[in-house]
Amino acid sequence: MATNPMTQFEVYSIGPKIQIGNIDISFTNSSLFMVITVALISIFFILSTQKKSLIPGKMQLLAEMIYEFVAKMISDTAGKDARPYFPFILSLFLFVLVANMVGMIPYSFTVTSHIIVTFALAFFIFIGVTIIGFIKHGISYLKLFVPSGVPAVLLPLIVVIEIISYLSRPISLSVRLFANMMAGHTMLKVFGGFVVSLGILGGWLPLGFSVALTGLEILVAFLQAYVFAILTCIYLNDALHLHH
């Protein structure tokens, strides 16, 4: 084993130590890649939408395609009422997507491969969706846990299950993204290690695997961003429309 495949996920601080009171918030490599991700998205959108030409150029076309894609996703899953949350879902989708894609560049760091990042996002979504639900429906939002058409005998059990499944949403949402990213990157690293350890004679096979897996991981990177966004839309739909 050339190197431990887990070392790629290590977080280390870059530059000076920043502290607010007792809390350490120094700039790390993870922060650097978050900044890179946000900067890429912002620069792309600011540049591409600068001209607002009638016949779009390549950049503007891409930006509009992303816009239409996310708009369609939201209207398909959450309906028209979810329109005010469009900027949030678009930025969420783009953040996860670009973070995943930037992570595919060798020697870079994948922000979303850290459970705490994905969990923070998912927990924020969970809290936000719950607040929206309670604002929209008041206390009757709790009806979400009581599915209609269930016999009264089963009801206590079902309600407990529903509550557990509701509370496990942020966990499943975050762990899904984190586990996919971590597993994919670990595997790429492992195959890279195989290429080195098998040398010039035997290393070609894992190298080919590595290339194929990179393609697969790019697909997974897109897919997980898509799933993350669409599940957010579905949770939002539950909060907005309360049909269960």
Added chain:
Amino acid sequence: MDKFLVLFITFSSSAALAAEKAGMPQLNPESWIPQIFWLALTFSVLYLVIAKIALPRLSESIEQRDDHISDHIDEAKNLKNQAEKKYQEYLSLIENAKKEAKDLINENKKKLQEEFENKKKELNTKLEVKLEEVDKEIQSFKKEAIQNIGSISSEVARELVQKISKIEANKASVNAIVEEVSKNYLKELN
């Protein structure tokens, strides 16, 4: 499949890892707070950029394009309607012209027919008058001829008698005889 491999690798490396420091960097709580802080910071910057700059521009340009397209479609519809109208006008114009031409032709035809009829009638009457006149003339000629035939034949008969018998024939008797003969002859002829 890939996940099995990961597991295999983690198993195989875990012995080595155990010797090193703790395995998963993700589970190191020291790195959590700075990550959450920077995530919140960067994500809110991203949200602001998207919500305040990118989306208004994008929706504006898309709306603008939609407006432009619908404007053009409206214009095209308008033009089409106009063209249709013009075409209808053109059709009616042609129809009218055709009608007029037909009317003109019919009128002329009628006129000619009438004229022709009139001329024919006139000619017919003229011809009838002429025929009558001719008929009368012929009749009178006939009468005259018959009368003349009587006198001429009596004259001829008298001269014949004179020449043959050297007798001065009585004019009156000759006439009577000729008349009788001619009467008989005419009777036979009829």
Added chain:
Amino acid sequence: MELEAAKMIGAGLAAIALAGAGVGIGTIFGNYLSGAMRNPSAAQKQFPNLLLGFALAEATGLFGLVVALIILFAF
């Protein structure tokens, strides 16, 4: 070293969850394919649902993987 051995065994057991993920993904793709063969015109519309189902099924398996990793590394 008994604890180490128990950890290994526990992680191995937790990884069995991935078998379920395999079955689930296979079912999803198989059913999508048979449905798409029967009614190809409706296939394109259900493609996002396919991806969603794939991701959801895979995630349940990955939970097992995460449990295995936690057993190995976190304790």
